[in-house]
């Protein structure tokens with residue numbers, strides 16, 4: 001009787017020692033990884049980790065508290081860093097800080113409505129924002145993204161060569177996407193409808209990649225009338241003439257390229273690129289793309305560009321790793337003036 005009690009006391013003691021040491025190891029191990037990191041970055045990283053743990057455990061209270069922390073750090077911390085090197089950097093810190101701040105505000109609202117699935121989408125978007133900033137600032141240490149990766153992350157840059165072989169300085173508006181991830185099953189729609197605005201006789205943004213099934217809003221934010229339409233095989237539609245301040249919407253159930261025009265203004269051109277899964281990215285001015293949360297597997301990485309050829313690259317990803325590619329796009333098409341919705345030439349020039 002006595003003997004067995006002593007044994008259980010020993011066992012208890014041993015398990016307490018093990019528990020405490022693993023806990024200490026976890027804390028110091030983590031500090032060690034982030035040794036020397038900027039305190040704001042550390043705090044951001046901890047908030048993201050906390051959010052992920054909260055989401056994995058379906059713990060709304062934890063998710064809410066980390067979302068609030070993230071919002072606070074992005075607002076006060078990230079926006080308070082004033083890089084000295086140049087104006088561009090300062091502007092980027094402001095831009096990214098504001099973006100993460102507004103994404104986390106949205107998160108807070110969604111947790112309150114108990115919509116944790118959409119919160120996951122937002123966390124993924126914040127992660128992509130972190131990574132794309134790191135790609136701009138931390139030259140040479142691309143692989144050092146010392147915050148947890150869920151799934152694989154595919155990043156890189158595109159280079160665009162014009163018809164005459166010159167390099168394009170603006171490398172934006174390239175869609176980089178993956179073929180058949182998870183056989184394109186279980187696709188989730190975006191938490192908000194993407195918006196293509198009509199303003200100053202321009203569609204903005206000019207290129208909008210979406211996952212098929214998404215509804216896109218087309219508000220008329222101009223002071224004149226417009227008539228959005230498409231004669232593309234993927235989706236033929238005509239929203240007819242509508243006045244400033246009004247908005248109409250279109251759902252795109254099939255994947256493919258949809259060219260959008262205005263029946264009044266021949267120079268207005270936009271592109272909806274409907275894809276089979278949400279693993280895509282639109283490049284920024286520097287040509288940077290970030291696709292995150294990619295499950296292990298073998299895929300084709302593909303590009304779409306208004307005037308360029310399609311680049312295809314077979315890739316294999318596994319083990320929640322980071323992969324970086326440089327893709328070179330060669331322009332091989334010129335702008336050709338399209339016809340109006342009746343297949344006739346436009347009467348006006350503007």
Ligand code: HEC
Pocket residue numbers: 034037038041042044045046048092093096097100126127129130131133134137138144145146147
């Ligand atoms: C505006 C640009 C920018 C954004 C946005 C940004 N970071 Fe950073 N981050 C940096 C820079 C610059 C460094 C390097 C700082 C240094 O070397 O002192 C850094 C370093 C880090 C580090 C230190 C370890 C390492 O990898 O070098 C971590 C961790 C980190 N960031 C996490 C995050 C997380 C998580 C987010 C998003 C919630 C984020 N960062 C968003 C610019 C950014």
